[in-house]
Amino acid sequence: MRTASVLRYGAGALGLALIGIGAWRVAEQRDPLGVLVWLGGALVLHDAILAPLVLAVGLLLVGRSDRGVLRGALVVAGSLVLVTLPLLVRPGEPPNPSALPLPYGRNLVLVLAAVAVVAAAVILVRRRRRRPQRGTGDG
Template sequence: MKVSAVRVLTGAAGMALMGVGASLLVDVRDLAGVLVWLGGAVLLHDAVIAPLVLFIGLVLVRGGVRGPVRGALLVAGALTAVALPVLLRPGKPANSSVLPLDYPRNWLLAMVAVATVTTFLLAVRGTRRTRRRPPS
């Protein structure tokens, strides 16, 4: 089985980022709370997001766009699950350095980026299919 260079590089980048995340856990004071939050994120993904995405992909999306749309929905769902604590927190925090960024805006920008990349991929895929077909 031949593995592409992109896959190897993506896997290496993912492993490096997981190492950074694991190293950051060393300084956490409430490790049990973090592990509960991470377990909740996994449960949210496996029990809600993944089945919903599969259902939408099966029922609403037809043809060759199903894969990219499912991928976009999974990424959007995962980003939303990670952002939920700050998206649902009402008002401004007492300490402005706790949540210094505009998280709802940044979440929305991430959703726009996911939609843009998905649209681009679908356009490229459509262009490739059009070129492959012999003239009638």
């Protein structure tokens, strides 16, 4: 058997084992239906909103010379939102008071603004460097 086949079957077996563990963990919850509804909502959110939004932004960036910087900024911003969003939308008080000691909403906006400023600065510097320099003739 070739190495690629062994790796493929190994990855498939690992995936099936993880699916089994996940199903077992969902089944032992007090409210497995609530967990399944949450997972279904996450799937709909991804497939109906996030994926088309990412594709639309990708179409808007086609042909731009600064698309790499914009893509990087969008990946960083999206990652920041994905990390902080569960803390922001969780209803009620956190079970651990130290879980949210700072105003996460305001701080997220500030960090996203910093990402936008850095991306804009990189784009401006690159455009300025690309611009042909005018010769300062002596006479």
